[in-house]
Amino acid sequence: MNSNKPTAYNNRLGLKGWVYAGRYTFERYLYLGHRLSGMGLIAYMVLHIIETANRMRGVEAWQGLMALFASWPFKIIEYLLFAAAVFHAMNGVRLLMTELGFFLGKPKEPVYPYSSSVMRHRPLTYIIMALAGLLIILGGSSLFFP
Amino acid sequence: MRETRLWSLHLLVIPIIAILLGAHFALMHYAPIFYGVSVEEARNFETMIERGKSVAQLVLYILLLAAGLYHGLYGMRGILRELPLTPALAKLVDWGILSFGIFIFALGAYVTWWTFSFKIGG
Numbered sequence: 001m002n003s004n005k006p007t008a009y010n011n012r013l014g015l016k017g018w019v020y021a022g023r024y025t026f027e028r029y030l031y032l033g034h035r036l037s038g039m040g041l042i043a044y045m046v047l048h049i050i051e052t053a054n055r056m057r058g059v060e061a062w063q064g065l066m067a068l069f070a071s072w073p074f075k076i077i078e079y080l081l082f083a084a085a086v087f088h089a090m091n092g093v094r095l096l097m098t099e100l101g102f103f104l105g106k107p108k109e110p111v112y113p114y115s116s117s118v119m120r121h122r123p124l125t126y127i128i129m130a131l132a133g134l135l136i137i138l139g140g141s142s143l144f145f146p
Numbered sequence: 147m148r149e150t151r152l153w154s155l156h157l158l159v160i161p162i163i164a165i166l167l168g169a170h171f172a173l174m175h176y177a178p179i180f181y182g183v184s185v186e187e188a189r190n191f192e193t194m195i196e197r198g199k200s201v202a203q204l205v206l207y208i209l210l211l212a213a214g215l216y217h218g219l220y221g222m223r224g225i226l227r228e229l230p231l232t233p234a235l236a237k238l239v240d241w242g243i244l245s246f247g248i249f250i251f252a253l254g255a256y257v258t259w260w261t262f263s264f265k266i267g268g
């Protein structure tokens with residue numbers, strides 16, 4: 001665990017550093033998105049368990065809640081949640097592959113010009129993100145189901 | 147070793163979440179396509195109770211509860227423990243998250259059990 005004590009340079013950026021600290025790569029923004037979507041999903045899951053417990057208060061309480069969720073603001077929130085889940089899951093698959101060492105290429109001698117495993121992985125990253133984008137767009141159609 | 151095990155479990159539960167949450171979204175958002183009923187009907191009280199009476203549902207929901215809560219809360223613990231905490235605060239985060247997780251899991255499991263044992267018509 002890092003203790004982040006202030007140094008003479010005091011280079012701790014705090015929350016701002018989540019978003020920008022100069023020359024962040026595409027993967028760094030995916031990391032930010034993964035973290036935000038993960039936090040959103042767990043917050044939703046906890047509220048969801050409390051909210052679905054309302055069924056114990058009977059038919060009326062439940063149907064009232066479902067009528068509320070059928071309204072437009074909630075439909076949009078549900079869609080955003082779906083999008084966050086798809087993004088988190090697809091990016092999660094990419095992370096799993098990276099962490100387990102797939103598609104990173106063989107280790108090479110560090111001879112200039114250096115090749116990085118991140119760059120070798122990048123075409124796959126683009127493919128996975130394109131698929132996630134497609135799923136998120138297609139998922140929007142459920143907004144129009146009665 | 148303990149940290150390695152906890153992290154491995156964080157990754158090992160992912161297939162369970164992927165399958166069960168995928169099915170959950172299919173049911174809640176795409177009921178007309180996958181189950182041949184309207185979204186409204188899929189979320190109806192009677193339909194929900196009807197579904198909840200199967201043993202498979204009981205087991206699968208409790209599995210999703212456990213897997214999702216573990217994965218998500220372990221992730222939150224990691225995020226919180228990246229903050230500059232004193233050892234005492236880090237311990238508080240660990241115990242706080244663990245007890246919160248157990249409480250929410252117990253609530254969810256109880257509700258699922260309640261649905262499973264619900265008597266239609268009183």
Ligand code: HEM
Nearest residue numbers: 035038039041042045089092093095096164214218221222
């Ligand atoms: C198929 C579904 C999912 C996949 C493939 C997935 C995958 C992952 C992966 C690979 C990580 C990073 C682990 C690491 O690098 O050590 C992660 C982190 C995380 N996940 Fe998931 N996950 C899924 C669903 C969920 C759900 C449903 C929740 C919430 C209930 C969630 C909450 C989190 C959180 C809070 C983190 C920590 C993020 C961070 O440290 O920045 N995930 N997930």
Ligand code: HEM
Nearest residue numbers: 045049052078174189194197207210211214254255257258
């Ligand atoms: C917006 C999308 C969602 C809708 C409309 C929805 C709807 C529901 C409904 C109606 C139930 C009651 C049980 C049933 O009908 O069979 C339920 C239960 C449940 N849902 Fe969802 N859900 C959604 C997203 C999620 C997500 C993202 C998660 C996980 C992170 C999740 C996890 C659960 C769990 C664990 C239960 C069982 C709760 C318990 O046993 O108390 N749901 N959901």
